[in-house]
Amino acid sequence: MLAIVDQPVRLMPLFRELGHLKRITSAAREGSIATRLFSRAWVELLAGELPAVVMRRTVGAAVAAGRLGDLDLAKLRELGLTDAEASTVLRAGFDAVAEAITPPFAADLTAALAQDAASGPLPMFVTLLAAQPRAGVTCPDKPRMMLAPAENHAEHSVVVAVYAVLLAAHYDADPAVVFLAGLAHHVHSAAMPDSGFTGEVLLGDLLDRVIGTARERALSELPPPLQKRIREALIVIADDGSPEGRAFHAADVIDRVLEIEQHLAATHSTMDMVLRDYELVHAGPVKTFHDATLREVGLL
Numbered sequence: 001m002l003a004i005v006d007q008p009v010r011l012m013p014l015f016r017e018l019g020h021l022k023r024i025t026s027a028a029r030e031g032s033i034a035t036r037l038f039s040r041a042w043v044e045l046l047a048g049e050l051p052a053v054v055m056r057r058t059v060g061a062a063v064a065a066g067r068l069g070d071l072d073l074a075k076l077r078e079l080g081l082t083d084a085e086a087s088t089v090l091r092a093g094f095d096a097v098a099e100a101i102t103p104p105f106a107a108d109l110t111a112a113l114a115q116d117a118a119s120g121p122l123p124m125f126v127t128l129l130a131a132q133p134r135a136g137v138t139c140p141d142k143p144r145m146m147l148a149p150a151e152n153h154a155e156h157s158v159v160v161a162v163y164a165v166l167l168a169a170h171y172d173a174d175p176a177v178v179f180l181a182g183l184a185h186h187v188h189s190a191a192m193p194d195s196g197f198t199g200e201v202l203l204g205d206l207l208d209r210v211i212g213t214a215r216e217r218a219l220s221e222l223p224p225p226l227q228k229r230i231r232e233a234l235i236v237i238a239d240d241g242s243p244e245g246r247a248f249h250a251a252d253v254i255d256r257v258l259e260i261e262q263h264l265a266a267t268h269s270t271m272d273m274v275l276r277d278y279e280l281v282h283a284g285p286v287k288t289f290h291d292a293t294l295r296e297v298g299l300l
Contacts (some may be wrong), residue, residue: 008170008250010100015163017066017097019258022155026070031154033065035130038158040117041183042126045226047118055165055179057117060094060109062162063101068093073113087114101166125218128190130154135196137260144196147263153189156255157182163251171250173243180233181248187230188214275300 021034029036037058044054061072068090076086090113098106132153137145161182168175191214200207219227237248274280281290294300 008167008254011163011166012254014063014066014097014100014166015254015258016262018062018159018162019255019262021062021065022151022159022259023149024065024069029070031130033070034062034155034158035152037062037065038154038183039122039126039130041158041161043120043122044118045183046123046222047120049118051176051180051229053112055161055176056108056112057115058158058179059162059165060112062158063098063109064090064093064113066093066097073116083114090114105169123218123221125187125190125221126154129157129186132189132194135194135199138196138198140198140201142198144198147260151259153186153194156259157184157186160185160248160251160255163254164248167247167250168244171243171247173247177233177236177244178247178251180230181237181244182251184230184234185237185248185252187218188212190214190218271299 021037022032024033025031031039041054041058044057045051065072071089071093073086073090076089077083081089091110094106094110094113098109101109130152133150134153134156135144136147136150161179164173164178164182165175167173168178188211192210195202203210219230222230233244236242236244238245240246240249281287281294291300
């Protein structure tokens with residue numbers, strides 16, 4: 001079953017939360033949640049898992065992490081919860097942000113939350129994508145606008161894949177195809193440092209050849225059946241002439257713009273917003289004392 005939404009705008013609050021998975025990290029785990037979801041998806045595909053199965057597991061985990069962060073199944077087990085208790089927590093995290101996902105598709109995704117991920121080798125291009133920063137904002141004849149911390153290509157790719165799946169029904173697209181396309185659309189960036197729009201213009205007629213060489217280097221690490229699936233997905237999204245192309249390109253442009261929005265949002269935050277709306281000093285046994293202290297020192 002697919003997520004059916006009347007208008008993609010209903011998914012935007014969820015998309016904004018999922019975009020933050022690029023920046024959530026935790027102790028003893030390397031990289032952001034998004035980076036690790038990207039790596040896990042490729043490990044599972046390489047292990048022979050069906051794309052639709054990997055898709056549900058990845059999207060479900062991403063949605064649950066929107067509020068729970070790195071309190072995933074493995075971590076909750078490590079902290080002593082039973083599988084039933086962990087599933088309850090994960091479902092609560094999922095439900096907190098999943099209002100725009102219809103119940104049938106939400107049920108598919110939450111069922112996948114309790115599934116153990118496959119293990120196995122990781123293609124080198126996946127590791128390289130996680131280390132390859134995106135260009136930031138570039139435009140010919142203008143200096144690069146740097147954003148810190150810069151997202152990497154693994155983070156962008158998995159977030160686009162998740163968005164595309166959640167948009168698939170709106171465009172009547174195959175969600176497994178757009179998921180693979182999202183994961184793979186920047187495999188060339190493993191070998192090709194990102195100079196953005198400016199670099200594309202400066203490469204000119206050489207751009208397609210350079211991208212093709214870099215893409216083939218990455219795809220050569222995959223077994224032939226998976227290579228075939230990836231190539232087919234990438235052909236489908238070459239333009240917006242198909243439902244899959246539209247779902248993918250909608251996801252891609254939304255992520256590119258939301259990434260900048262989220263960097264800019266921090267500059268518009270106020271202490272009143274943090275203290276009043278976000279309840280930085282939240283309810284608890286010492287809140288009265290906390291509030292009195294902040295008033296006394298002039299912070300409230």
